[in-house]
Amino acid sequence: MNIGILGSGNVAQALGRGFAHLGHEVMLSSRIPEQGKLANWLKDIGKNGSYETFADTATFGEVIILAVRWSGVENAIQLAGIEHFKGKLVIDCTNPLRFAANQAPTLDLGHSDSAGESIQRWLPDARVVKAFNTIGSPHMVNPVFPDGPPTTFICGNDAVAKELVTRFLYDFGWGVVDSGDITASRYLEPLAMLWILYAIHTGSSDHAFKLLRK
Numbered sequence: 001m002n003i004g005i006l007g008s009g010n011v012a013q014a015l016g017r018g019f020a021h022l023g024h025e026v027m028l029s030s031r032i033p034e035q036g037k038l039a040n041w042l043k044d045i046g047k048n049g050s051y052e053t054f055a056d057t058a059t060f061g062e063v064i065i066l067a068v069r070w071s072g073v074e075n076a077i078q079l080a081g082i083e084h085f086k087g088k089l090v091i092d093c094t095n096p097l098r099f100a101a102n103q104a105p106t107l108d109l110g111h112s113d114s115a116g117e118s119i120q121r122w123l124p125d126a127r128v129v130k131a132f133n134t135i136g137s138p139h140m141v142n143p144v145f146p147d148g149p150p151t152t153f154i155c156g157n158d159a160v161a162k163e164l165v166t167r168f169l170y171d172f173g174w175g176v177v178d179s180g181d182i183t184a185s186r187y188l189e190p191l192a193m194l195w196i197l198y199a200i201h202t203g204s205s206d207h208a209f210k211l212l213r214k
């Protein structure tokens with residue numbers, strides 16, 4: 001499939017590499033893609049990878065992944081062109097983080113709203129599925145931990161879209177828990193904060209969540 005990734009940072013590069021290695025065509029994007037900052041990534045990916053504007057990437061993607069800093073998500077969607085999202089699966093990896101100097105990030109919204117819900121409102125004709133937001137980018141693809149595959153929690157309103165995301169996640173080596181409709185983002189985003197705080201306290205990003213069942 002054509003996977004269009006809005007973003008050029010750690011998440012975009014990690015997921016782009018993962019999807020390309022599975023044989024998908026992957027396009028990453030930036031506000032100014034000619035910066036050359038993805039030269040090494042492009043060299044590594046080879047013919048399955050490219051790097052364009054947000055609009056070109058949203059047009060290209062049969063599946064679109066949002067891997068943009070929260071403060072820029074609405075702008076990225078506008079630059080991409082809302083019409084290019086119509087009917088498509090949109091995988092939302094974002095966390096609504098607010099950054100301040102010398103402090104741990106905090107959540108910009110919560111309890112009665114979330115990034116996932118905001119994105120579904122901004123893209124009413126897209127099928128938004130939240131995924132990959134509770135793990136650091138180094139372990140998004142092929143997460144190897146001593147106790148077996150960790151769990152990624154997903155949510156979204158469209159069952160078929162969630163099935164496709166679940167297949168991608170299985171291909172990447174994840175256990176998957178469907179947490180319900182997109183309002184469950186209200187709980188998955190604070191879970192990401194827990195992951196981030198643990199990373200700050202331990203100085204490591206080698207941890208992941210796993211749902212244990214009997």
Ligand SMILES: NC(=O)c1ccc[n+]([C@@H]2O[C@H](COP(=O)([O-])OP(=O)(O)OC[C@H]3O[C@@H](n4cnc5c(N)ncnc54)[C@H](OP(=O)(O)O)[C@@H]3O)[C@@H](O)[C@H]2O)c1
Binds near residue numbers: 069
């Ligand atoms: N890093 C992780 O391990 C991790 C894990 C889980 C979830 N997440 C979430 O995934 C998302 C991506 O994280 P990241 O660490 O890869 O990168 P990031 O630094 O959070 O975001 C980088 C991307 O955001 C874009 N961006 C920033 N401001 C923008 C604006 N005003 N308008 C349009 N685009 C803008 C940048 O575009 P340009 O290329 O044009 O500069 C860049 O492509 C974030 O929401 C983050 O919270 C991150």
